[in-house]
Amino acid sequence: MLPAAPDEWTIQEAAHLLRRAGFGGSPKDIESFHALGRYKAVESLLAPTEPVDAFNLPAWATHDQALADMKERQEQFQEIRRATRDLSPEEAEKVRKEYRQKQQRTERQHGIEAQGWWFRRMLKTEAPLREKMVLFWHDHFATSLQKVKQPVLMVMQNELFRRNATGSFKELTHSILKDPAMMLYLDTQTSKKGQPNENFAREVMELFTLGEGNYTEPDIKEAARAFTGYSLNRLNGTVVHNKRQWDEGEKKIFGKSGKFDGDDVIDLLFAQEAAARYVPKKLWEYFAAEDPPEEGVDALAKSFKAADFKVEPLLREIFRSKAFYSDKIVRNQIKSPIQFLVQMFKELELESPPQGYTVNAQLQLGQVLFMPPNVAGWDWGKAWINTNTLLTRYNVAGFITKGAQESSQLADNGDAMMDQEMDKKQMRVANLLDRAQRTWAGPDYEKIAPRPLREDPEKLVDSLVQRFFQAPLGGKERGAFIEYAVSKKGAIFTNKEVGELCHLMLSTPHYQLD
Amino acid sequence: MKTRRDFLRSTILGASATWTVPMFVERTFADLHMGARDLATQPVTGKDGTILVVLQLAGGNDGLNTLVPYADDAYHSARPSLGKKEKEIIKLSDHVGLNGAMPFMGSLFKEGNLGVVQGVGYPNPNRSHFVSTSIWETADIQNRSSTGWIGRYFDNACDGADPTVGISLNKTQPESFGAAKNPGVCLSSPELYRWIHGGGEKAQAEEFFASLNSPEDDDNPVDGASIDMPAGGKVGGIEGESNLAFLERVAMDARVSSAKILELASKYKSKVNYEGTPISRSLNMVSRLIAGGMPTRVYYVSHGGFDTHNQQVNSHDRLLGQLDRALKSFFADLKEQGNDKRVVLMTFSEFGRRVSENASAGTDHGRASCMFLAGDAVKGGLFGAYPSLTELDQGDLKHNVDFRGVYASVLEGWLKTSSKPILRGDFAKLGMIG
Numbered sequence: 001m002l003p004a005a006p007d008e009w010t011i012q013e014a015a016h017l018l019r020r021a022g023f024g025g026s027p028k029d030i031e032s033f034h035a036l037g038r039y040k041a042v043e044s045l046l047a048p049t050e051p052v053d054a055f056n057l058p059a060w061a062t063h064d065q066a067l068a069d070m071k072e073r074q075e076q077f078q079e080i081r082r083a084t085r086d087l088s089p090e091e092a093e094k095v096r097k098e099y100r101q102k103q104q105r106t107e108r109q110h111g112i113e114a115q116g117w118w119f120r121r122m123l124k125t126e127a128p129l130r131e132k133m134v135l136f137w138h139d140h141f142a143t144s145l146q147k148v149k150q151p152v153l154m155v156m157q158n159e160l161f162r163r164n165a166t167g168s169f170k171e172l173t174h175s176i177l178k179d180p181a182m183m184l185y186l187d188t189q190t191s192k193k194g195q196p197n198e199n200f201a202r203e204v205m206e207l208f209t210l211g212e213g214n215y216t217e218p219d220i221k222e223a224a225r226a227f228t229g230y231s232l233n234r235l236n237g238t239v240v241h242n243k244r245q246w247d248e249g250e251k252k253i254f255g256k257s258g259k260f261d262g263d264d265v266i267d268l269l270f271a272q273e274a275a276a277r278y279v280p281k282k283l284w285e286y287f288a289a290e291d292p293p294e295e296g297v298d299a300l301a302k303s304f305k306a307a308d309f310k311v312e313p314l315l316r317e318i319f320r321s322k323a324f325y326s327d328k329i330v331r332n333q334i335k336s337p338i339q340f341l342v343q344m345f346k347e348l349e350l351e352s353p354p355q356g357y358t359v360n361a362q363l364q365l366g367q368v369l370f371m372p373p374n375v376a377g378w379d380w381g382k383a384w385i386n387t388n389t390l391l392t393r394y395n396v397a398g399f400i401t402k403g404a405q406e407s408s409q410l411a412d413n414g415d416a417m418m419d420q421e422m423d424k425k426q427m428r429v430a431n432l433l434d435r436a437q438r439t440w441a442g443p444d445y446e447k448i449a450p451r452p453l454r455e456d457p458e459k460l461v462d463s464l465v466q467r468f469f470q471a472p473l474g475g476k477e478r479g480a481f482i483e484y485a486v487s488k489k490g491a492i493f494t495n496k497e498v499g500e501l502c503h504l505m506l507s508t509p510h511y512q513l514d
Numbered sequence: 515m516k517t518r519r520d521f522l523r524s525t526i527l528g529a530s531a532t533w534t535v536p537m538f539v540e541r542t543f544a545d546l547h548m549g550a551r552d553l554a555t556q557p558v559t560g561k562d563g564t565i566l567v568v569l570q571l572a573g574g575n576d577g578l579n580t581l582v583p584y585a586d587d588a589y590h591s592a593r594p595s596l597g598k599k600e601k602e603i604i605k606l607s608d609h610v611g612l613n614g615a616m617p618f619m620g621s622l623f624k625e626g627n628l629g630v631v632q633g634v635g636y637p638n639p640n641r642s643h644f645v646s647t648s649i650w651e652t653a654d655i656q657n658r659s660s661t662g663w664i665g666r667y668f669d670n671a672c673d674g675a676d677p678t679v680g681i682s683l684n685k686t687q688p689e690s691f692g693a694a695k696n697p698g699v700c701l702s703s704p705e706l707y708r709w710i711h712g713g714g715e716k717a718q719a720e721e722f723f724a725s726l727n728s729p730e731d732d733d734n735p736v737d738g739a740s741i742d743m744p745a746g747g748k749v750g751g752i753e754g755e756s757n758l759a760f761l762e763r764v765a766m767d768a769r770v771s772s773a774k775i776l777e778l779a780s781k782y783k784s785k786v787n788y789e790g791t792p793i794s795r796s797l798n799m800v801s802r803l804i805a806g807g808m809p810t811r812v813y814y815v816s817h818g819g820f821d822t823h824n825q826q827v828n829s830h831d832r833l834l835g836q837l838d839r840a841l842k843s844f845f846a847d848l849k850e851q852g853n854d855k856r857v858v859l860m861t862f863s864e865f866g867r868r869v870s871e872n873a874s875a876g877t878d879h880g881r882a883s884c885m886f887l888a889g890d891a892v893k894g895g896l897f898g899a900y901p902s903l904t905e906l907d908q909g910d911l912k913h914n915v916d917f918r919g920v921y922a923s924v925l926e927g928w929l930k931t932s933s934k935p936i937l938r939g940d941f942a943k944l945g946m947i948g
Contacts (some may be wrong), residue, residue: 187823187874195873199823202879206642217641217908332757364706366685374821376644379686382760386687386700387677387768388707390761395710477726484722500711500719507709508726509761 002299002321009038009325015470016330019514020287021045021319022128024343027467042319046312048127052162055121058113061155069152070235073103110151115359115369118158120352122342129315133165134158135338136286138369139377140279141176141208143185145370153181154370156237169279170270170309173208177262178239180232186375189232193247196224203375205269214274215254222251226260276305280314287318289329290381296323331471333514334381337365340393343514344400344506347467349447354440357399364392385512397506402499403442443502445495454493457485461501468505477510564891564928567800567813567859568664568690569793571837573820574643575863577883577911579830580616581630581900585609588903592870596826596877606630610900615835618842619886626894629887629946631920633901635913639865641879643821646864651690653918653937663921663936664812665693671931672696672811677767678775681803682814683796691814698812699771704779704799708772727765778806786847791836793817797844805851811929820863824876841888858889858928858947862917868909882913885920887946891928897944916941923947 005013014034018025022045025033033041059065080099084092122131138161145154157179164172176182177200183189191197201224205215229246232239241261251260254268269275280300284292300314307313318324335343341361345353362368366389372378448467453460461481465473472478484504488497505511582598583589585608590597603611604620610632612620622628636655640646649655653663661669664680672679673695680698682688687700701707711719755763782805788794796815803810817837822830841859848854866883882901898915905912922933922941927948934940 187876190824190874192873197823197872197874197876198878202641212642212645334757334761364685364702374643382757383686385761385764386682386685387764387771388685388699388701390764391707391709391768391772395706398710480722480726484719487718503711504719504722504726507723509758509765512761513757 001303002296002317002323004320005038005322005325007037007039009034012330012471013038013325014041016325017041017045017319018128019343019470020324020333021315022132023122023339023346024470024514025346026349029346030470039320042316045129045319046166046316048130050126050130052130054127055117055125057155057159058110058117060110061114061152066152066156067236070237074235107149107151111145111154111370112356112359114145114151114155114158115362117155118369119338119342119358122338123345123352130162130165133311133315134161136283137161137165137172139372140282141172141179141182142372142375142377143179143181144372144374148181148184150181150184151370153184153237157181158370166310166312166315168308168310169304170266173204173269174263174266176208177204177227177266178230180237180239183230183232183239188227188230191224191228191230192245193225193228196221196228196247198224200224200227201265204266207376209266209269209278210272210274211278214272219253222253223260223265225249225251226253226265227262230262270309275309277301279309279311280304283311283314284318285380287315288324289333331469331513334384335512335514336378336380336384337362337367337389337393338369339514340365340512341396344397348400348443348502350400350443354400357440361392361396365389365396390512393512394503394507397511398503399440401442401502401506402496403440442495442499445498448502449498454489454498457489458482460498461485464502464505468502468511473510477508481505563809563811563856564930565804565811565813565853565857566924566929567797567815567857569837569859569861570688570814570816571820571833571861571863572647572816572818573822573863574646574865574867574879575820575883576822576826576830576877576880577863577866578869578877579826580613580834581606581632581884582611582613583609583900583903584611586903588869592903594871595875596871607896610896613831613834615831616838618838618845619888622841622845622888623894627888627890627892628894629892629944630896631885631887631915631944631946632896632898633882633911633914634885634898634917634920635865635882635911636916636918639881639910639913641865641881643864643879648689650862650864650917651688652692653921660692661694662688662690662692664688664690664814665697666936667812667925667929667931668696668698669694670935671929676770676809678771678808678810680812680814681775681800681808681810683799684814684816688814688816699767699775701775704776707768708776709769724769727762727769775803775808778808779803781806782851784843784847785850786843788843788847789836789839791840793836794840794843797840798847801844801847801851801853804848804853804857822867822876823872823878824874826871826876845888855890858887858891858924860888860920860924861886866911869903869906869911870909881907881910883911885917887920887924891947893946895946897946915944919944 011030011034015024015030017038018030018033036044060069076099080095084095087095122128122135125131138158143154143157145151148154160172160175160179164175177188186200186203187197188200191200198220201220205220205223206212225247229242229244230239231242231245246261248259250257253260253265254272256268258264260268277297281292281297284296284300300317303317304314323329341353341358359368366384367378449460449464453463461478465478465481481501481504485501488501578589578593579596579598582603584598584600584603584605598613602614604614604617605611606620606623612623619628623630636649638655640649640657645657649657651662652659668675668679675696677696677699679696680691682691682698682700683702684700685702687697691697709720709723711723779799779802782802784798784801788798793815800813800815803813817833819829819833844859845854848857862885863883866880867877868880872878901911901914903911918937918939919941922937923943923946925931925933925936926943927946
């Protein structure tokens with residue numbers, strides 16, 4: 001067990017826990033969270049009162065509708081087959097192409113809706129740790145809409161993560177083997193007896209359970225044989241183990257021999273020492289800091305194994321530990337793009353993001369929900385930041401804090417260069433952006449920076465610093481903000497000027513840290 | 515000696531956004547004269563320096579269907595449905611030919627400006643995309659290095675250069691740019707590569723922005739020697755740098771490079787048409803920046819989608835076709851500008867694919883593959899030997915050229931620097947350049 005911190009805590013520590021185990025909050029949110037005391041606050045995160053189904057799924061993603069859609073698709077497919085039977089190959093191809101395009105349009109639309117649905121859920125949920133764990137599992141068992149292509153399957157997987165958010169990692173891994181989206185993503189559904197596809201076997205060892213160096217190439221080859229025979233029924237989205245396509249022969253994996261199937265292999269994986277270390281280390285890195293010391297990982301691995309791979313006790317240990325609140329960890333993690341966006345909305349007390357804007361912002365910042373770059377998920381930490389993404393963060397913050405006044409700027413400078421090479425996809429994004437920009441009003445600055453506060457630039461700055469950083473800043477930054485605020489305090493300190501001050505605060509290296 | 519921050523601060527940060535490139539170049543030279551004690555230090559010029567473009571084929575390019583051993587029966591029997599027939603390829607020799615989707619590369623070969631390296635790999639290859647990519651990008655087959663081979667080139671040979679010595683046209687920074695001092699910059703669209711203020715009194719806001727985005731400790735050389743909390747510098751970072759110091763440095767590099775890049779990129783318009791594919795657009799941007807006179811020595815672009823486990827034929831041919839057309843436009847554009855003699859382009863991929871096709875008409879992760887070097891300065895031809903298709907290692911081609919030998923050839927023959935400190939060893943050059 002990691003040494004625990006006392007129940008009593010500071011408001012800074014409360015803000016830290018709410019940022020890391022959730023997406024931060026407004027000054028009021030943090031105050032009431034702090035009032036619970038450390039232990040109760042941790043329990044409130046681990047056992048939220050909000051039910052798992054508190055948010056309605058998009059209509060097309062509900063079980064019955066999804067089933068009906070799949071059936072309809074199948075029927076349409078057959079109908080097209082009938083209809084094209086007597087056509088020339090060219091005409092038939094044209095009909096098929098039209099159908100495919102229609103299908104793709106629908107799916108693209110659903111994909112955007114799914115992304116918006118999950119993002120809003122992160123923003124509004126009363127169970128922030130659950131959503132943060134869903135994001136963790138999404139990164140861990142990374143699956144991308146780009147290959148899976150069916151948003152409904154991605155939402156099903158997302159719900160699987162939510163139901164198992166803090167449950168057993170072992171059970172979740174068993175489920176992911178038979179998860180339709182994962183099967184399509186790692187080609188399990190085309191892997192057959194005599195001709196195994198190694199994709200899932202390799203990634204389940206390297207990326208999901210053990211990590212590089214804890215298995216051999218023959219282990220992968222043999223496991224791939226065991227993972228054959230799982231097939232996805234595209235009519236109802238269920239997965240069955242088809243014994244005829246399964247390689248029922250003897251396999252030798254991790255020195256053990258048997259007529260293993262996929263579930264057997266997963267049990268074998270969890271019998272390996274490395275399985276107890278792999279996810280605890282990743283969880284510490286996700287919630288606390290990179291490169292944890294060996295002893296820390298040892299302690300967590302021991303607890304994880306004792307809890308039979310249940311995640312909840314492990315999280316409790318992390319969030320109660322003294323180490324989690326140490327100076328080296330607090331305000332020293334680089335925000336992921338999703339964290340940056342959701343937290344900024346919460347700090348600005350915004351109820352919902354501007355239409356269509358957040359998906360584009362995710363794309364520019366390098367983290368699009370349901371679209372991790374590859375099966376290893378996203379690279380975290382410093383990898384989020386380079387000259388390009390940092391400037392983009394600043395500009396995203398500018399738009400959110402200042403609203404529609406930005407639009408002409410963004411539109412102007414691109415035109416001359418972009419018309420030549422802008423493809424249709426960019427065009428669509430640009431149009432979406434344009435619409436967002438015309439209608440986005442920005443935050444309610446009367447609430448965030450009440451008029452009386454604006455009389456005293458120093459107080460105004462300190463209040464905003466508390467809102468955005470939840471900790472005192474270095475003298476240089478604070479001084480610059482005050483100087484700026486003083487220069488703005490002419491005859492009248494308008495909302496526009498508060499917005500500019502906020503933008504300047506968010507356009508700093510410090511704001512990228514949590 | 516001045517630190518890099520001192521230098522940047524005194525020359526650029528003090529000047530307004532309208533400073534010109536020649537002035538910048540001149541000052542770079544002045545600074546180098548002062549500090550050039552190391553003979554390996556190279557001046558960076560905006561006019562006639564040589565330029566390397568590194569093009570990543572991400573996902574593991576199938577070398578066998580790129581450089582096809584069409585005369586080998588073993589090829590056709592291992593790939594009954596994926597194999598390319600003799601009439602589908604562009605013959606380079608009695609044994610091998612290019613995938614038919616690459617006519618431009620074929621003509622480049624005939625003109626003697628395409629070097630094709632066969633059977634490239636490294637000892638004890640790793641079939642993980644991530645580990646293998648990392649090995650290629652760090653040029654460290656133990657995969658322990660926290661700097662990349664290009665980053666070490668910047669550190670060793672481009673001391674005092676401004677951050678745009680390396681430009682990656684990616685949203686994320688490639689691991690090969692990881693450096694102890696200068697990891698280059700990264701951008702995806704020059705139009706948005708700047709701080710957009712958009713409110714009233716722009717100049718004043720920008721001044722505050724500038725001061726908030728300059729590092730505080732101007733007096734400390736950026737050598738990472740005494741930082742108490744090392745945070746892994748594996749991706750894009752600098753070794754041993756805290757997260758805050760890292761952010762401050764990136765913020766300054768962004769400010770310093772953004773105005774210049776935006777200005778230069780908008781100045782030049784290609785007379786050549788490019789396709790709308792991402793790889794074509796990236797190369798178009800590279801060409802505009804070259805035309806504008808950036809002091810950049812290495813550009814990095816990426817062409818993804820090569821992880822062809824499933825139904826490979828269409829997707830692989832399509833990807834190679836996109837590559838071929840992008841290169842055709844790019845080299846025509848460089849010629850039009852008069853910069854064709856300054857540029858060499860090198861491709862790489864993390865590994866090749868298995869010799870035999872799998873049941874899904876795709877190929878699984880393999881080992882040795884091929885690399886291309888293109889440009890006026892390249893001595894064209896086939897280099898290395900094509901690996902045997904019958905003497906395999908676990909179903910894979912055995913490599914006979916170490917990729918670090920190709921890097922050494924490029925570093926010494928083209929970038930004119932000693933490769934030993936960069937590659938941390940001596941690797942035989944192949945003689946296709948320099």
